[in-house]
Amino acid sequence: MDDALSGLGEIYDTFAPRIFRxxxxxxxxxTLAEDLTxxxxxxxxxxxxxxxHLSGFLFRIAHNLIVDYLRRHHPVRLVNEIHDPRDDxxxxxxxxxxxxRMRRVIARLAPDQxxxxxxxxxxxxxxxxxxRVIGKSVGAVKALQFRGLATLRDLLSGxxxxxx
Amino acid sequence: xxxxxxxxxxxxxxxxxxxxxxxxxxxxxxxxxxVNRLQTLTPTPAPNLAKRKREFLNLAARRTASRRMSQMxxxxxxxxxxxxxxxxxxxxxxxxxxxxxxxxxTISTFTAAPTKTAMAPTFTPMAGALRATEARHVVExxxxxxxxxxxxxxxxVFR
Numbered sequence: 001m002d003d004a005l006s007g008l009g010e011i012y013d014t015f016a017p018r019i020f021r022x023x024x025x026x027x028x029x030x031t032l033a034e035d036l037t038x039x040x041x042x043x044x045x046x047x048x049x050x051x052x053h054l055s056g057f058l059f060r061i062a063h064n065l066i067v068d069y070l071r072r073h074h075p076v077r078l079v080n081e082i083h084d085p086r087d088d089x090x091x092x093x094x095x096x097x098x099x100x101r102m103r104r105v106i107a108r109l110a111p112d113q114x115x116x117x118x119x120x121x122x123x124x125x126x127x128x129x130x131x132r133v134i135g136k137s138v139g140a141v142k143a144l145q146f147r148g149l150a151t152l153r154d155l156l157s158g159x160x161x162x163x164x
Numbered sequence: 165x166x167x168x169x170x171x172x173x174x175x176x177x178x179x180x181x182x183x184x185x186x187x188x189x190x191x192x193x194x195x196x197x198x199v200n201r202l203q204t205l206t207p208t209p210a211p212n213l214a215k216r217k218r219e220f221l222n223l224a225a226r227r228t229a230s231r232r233m234s235q236m237x238x239x240x241x242x243x244x245x246x247x248x249x250x251x252x253x254x255x256x257x258x259x260x261x262x263x264x265x266x267x268x269x270t271i272s273t274f275t276a277a278p279t280k281t282a283m284a285p286t287f288t289p290m291a292g293a294l295r296a297t298e299a300r301h302v303v304e305x306x307x308x309x310x311x312x313x314x315x316x317x318x319x320x321v322f323r
Contacts, residue, residue: 020211
């Protein structure tokens with residue numbers, strides 16, 4: 001029993017920070033990201049299965065929880081909570097504005113495009129890993145990645161035009 | 165070249181450019197610029213997961229224990245033991261009921277089969293009747309004969 005628990009502890013240590021980051025990038029709220037990360041592991045216990053690809057399995061649970069959350073609570077919090085007092089206040093403000101803008105435009109993407117963009121460019125997943133997480137082919141992942149980035153480019157240029 | 169084929173080529177070109185940055189077509193360069201802007205989101209706050217990890221492991225331990233218990237219950241040996249314990253308990257209950265005394269507050273509904281007592285009766289209230297019954301076989305006493313007087317005899321006159 002101790003072996004099983006230590007194994008679960010290792011799984012938690014390995015994947016919980018990554019799941020947290022993924023949820024945080026999608027929702028932009030630290031406490032919420034921690035809560036949903038806990039929920040991912042509780043559902044993992046409930047599942048009583050040994051998935052072939054644990055990483056994909058856990059991220060799929062996280063994705064489903066995010067989709068459920070967004071269905072019930074919209075829109076996403078866009079405040080970035082990282083504050084470093086050593087930063088130059090002007091530079092810090094610029095970064096905050098840029099982060100808020102990026103979160104805003106990501107939230108406007110289709111859910112599967114959001115998932116691919118976050119996993120690929122913020123979590124560093126390979127196309128094959130993303131394919132396992134979202135249950136689609138590698139070709140579909142490439143297409144979602146391309147369309148997601150193109151939509152982001154258009155949304156960002158539209159934001160710039162609106163600001164002017 | 166069809167539009168779909170063109171997009172597929174761009175997807176492949178983007179994928180190649182992401183894997184090996186270098187010279188890229190203008191459209192792909194725009195997308196790579198978006199990727200660079202996404203990196204502003206990369207730093208995330210350090211999660212506070214230690215307490216949640218403890219809760220997760222406690223939950224896992226509880227579930228493992230309850231799962232083992234249910235596995236044990238469904239073993240055939242365990243079921244046999246349970247049946248034996250129930251039988252012993254029922255037997256003990258019957259035994260206790262047989263010895264139970266009637267008290268004003270508790271009345272046992274159990275009616276035990278009548279059993280013979282080993283004690284012999286100390287008196288026989290119908291003994292007399294029995295004797296009378298048995299007297300049928302006793303020879304009845306004959307009536308005492310009165311002295312016989314001849315029919316035509318004259319009475320004796322005593323003077």
